[in-house]
Amino acid sequence: MSVTEGVLPPITTPMDESGDVDHEALRAHINRLEAAGVHGIIPCGSTGERATLTREEHERVIETTVDAASTPVLAGTGASSTQEAIELSTHAADVGADGVLVIYPYYSWPANDHVVRHYEAIADAVDVPLVIYNIPKRTARNLEPDATVRLADHPNIAGIKESAGDINxxxxLLQRTRDKEFDVLSGYDSQALSTITLGGTGITSVAANVFPETVCELYDAARTGDLERGRELHEEILELESAMNLQTIPIAVKAALDIVGVHGPHVRPPLYEADPETREELESFLADRNPA
Known part of the structure; x- marks a missing residue:
């Protein structure tokens, strides 16, 4: 399995009560997800609170993930600075990550022509596959299809995690890259079924942190053409995604993982733990379900 195929959860970064990264809980979370059937692991993404990790913490989380995982590791290594993204990506490759996931530079706000050069520079500098991460709601820029198609011709750019939220x-993207060695992954659980049935190769699923078996079953149904089962699971996953978004990701995700006994609910400021109302709603939601 490659870094662009299957169910690849962007995992939470467990923290203890003092706010430090809990590496033992991180290992246990990874082992649990792999036992449930996920096909890869994404550390240091948005769900992993990458934006508030120090450089040292970021690198150690990737090192722990590589050491703990038996499936491919697609390490989040994006940054506002091209040079920093190259350094983070080089480190990830050096410690054994199988690929790097690089977000459209936030805050710098480069135009699409400039961001093409940004991605090409990173892809030229590392010897593992690069996957683009397009999520306009967090970066205030959309990577337009024309730019993506240009990048798809680079031999070391393997695909895109598409989180624009626009199914069209x-x-x-699927249509225009069909004849290229370039894969398209769904960035949202709600678009997973349609993405896979239309020709996408992977699901980067937040909900899989809590319900990995359900998301893996959806992936299998979509890949095998079992659309009746796929539609049933799609409706269930819509409910899961809604629950995980009760508060800014990963607040509700971590609260849910705490409720089911995976790891603590602690997040890093400026995010704070789920309020009592959210936690009560999650407890009610999870009571009738049995996460893996």
Whole structure:
């Protein structure tokens, strides 16, 4: 399995009460997800609170993930600075990550022509596959299909995690890169079924942190053409995604993982733990379900 195929959860970064990264809990979380059937692990993404990790913490989380995981590791290594993204990506490759996931530079706000050069520079500098991460709601820029298609011709750019939330854009990307060695992954659980049935290769699923078996079953149904089962699971996953978004990701995700006994609910400021109302709603939601 490659870094662009299957169910690849962008995992939470467990923290203890003092706010330090809990590496033992991180290992246990990874082992649990792999036992449930996920096909890869994404550390240091948005769900992993990458933006508030120090450089040292970021690197150690990737090192722990590589050491703990038996499936491919797609390490989040994006940054506002091209040079920093190259350094983070080089480190990830050096410690054994199988690929790097690089977000559209936030805050710098480069135009699409400039961000093409940004991605090409990183892809030229590392010897593991690079996957683009397009999520306009966090970066205030959309990587337009024309730019993505240009990047798809780079031999070391393997695909895109498409989180624009626009199914028409998703389909355009699938259509225009069909004859290229370039994969398209769904960035949202709600678009997973349609992405896979239309030709996508992977699901980067937040909900899989809590319900890995359900998301893996959806992936299998979509890949094998069992659309009746796929539709049933799609409706269930819509409910899961809604629950995980009760508060800013990963607040509700970590609260849910705490409720089911995986790891603590602690997040890093400026995010704070789920409020009592959210936690009560999650407890009610999870009571009738049995996460793996």
């Amino acid at each position: 854009q998703m389909y355009e």
